[in-house]
Amino acid sequence: MHMGIGREAAIQGARHLPDARAGFLFRPGRELDYHHRDVPRQKELLRETFAGMHPEVDRWLDELERTTAFYFDAITQLQLDSWxxxxxxxxxxxxxxxxxxxxxxxxxxxxxxxxxxxxxxxxxxxxxxxxxxxxxxxxxxxxxxxxxxxxxxxxxIPTSALASGRWWPARACCPPCPPR
Ligand SMILES: Cc1cc2nc3c(=O)[nH]c(=O)nc-3n(C[C@H](O)[C@H](O)[C@H](O)COP(=O)(O)OP(=O)(O)OC[C@H]3O[C@@H](n4cnc5c(N)ncnc54)[C@H](O)[C@@H]3O)c2cc1C
Incomplete structure (x- = not known):
């Protein structure tokens, strides 16, 4: 998983599955301009948002052209008075x-x-x-x-550098805690 401010990308596999699944979550600063059936535009939005985040993420983005399974949507809740x-x-x-x-x-x-x-x-x-x-x-x-x-x-999705874990490498440099 790679985390940044307003975006995170992750890949997961499971022993019983023949493939891996990459997930890209982001919080756009504006209303996104796309049609729900316009897959090329959706992939373009992903590339715009994630390109250059990390070499691994760039490699996952390359798979966008080859994947047969692609899903793009906003996380929303419908409000209904009755079901x-x-x-x-x-x-x-x-x-x-x-x-x-x-x-x-x-x-x-x-x-x-x-x-x-x-x-x-x-x-x-x-x-x-x-x-x-x-x-x-x-x-x-x-x-x-x-x-x-x-x-x-x-x-x-992290909204700050602290939340995105950018400080973790600095913490990893600290000497180990003394035994209790
Ligand atoms: C990326 C992603 C990650 C998720 N992760 C999680 C998770 O970690 N944990 C969790 O609990 N939930 C998760 N969910 C949510 C979970 O998948 C759904 O809440 C769950 O599948 C809902 O079940 P459902 O039966 O209500 O709807 P669905 O699973 O959507 O089933 C509806 C079915 O109806 C069919 N259908 C639609 N229209 C018609 C039609 N006109 N005629 C006949 N059939 C039709 C569809 O093809 C579909 O098979 C995730 C969802 C997504 C998209």
């Missing part, structure tokens, strides 16, 4: 995503599906009773997860 209308109910990200990698979104999605199924069964399939009960059961947990996610999102 259902008529017979249609929303579960998981569609209704109440806290944000990727910041608030246990997968757990909420799985739990939401479980609670909804339980309420439908308890109401004998009557969605007019099941949907409000599902919202009632999930509301506090969702609110807490989303509040937690907003807090994590604020600190996820």
């Amino acid at each position: 259902s209308r008529g017979r249609v109910a929303l579960v998981g990200d569609a209704g109440y995503c806290p944000g990727p990698a910041v608030g246990g979104s997968t757990s909420l999605a799985v739990l939401g599906a479980y609670v909804l199924a339980g309420e439908l069964a308890a109401a004998g399939g009557d969605h007019r009773r099941a949907y409000p009960a599902y919202e009632e059961e999930m509301r506090v947990l969702v609110q807490r997860s989303r509040a937690f996610a907003r807090g994590v999102a604020r600190t996820l």
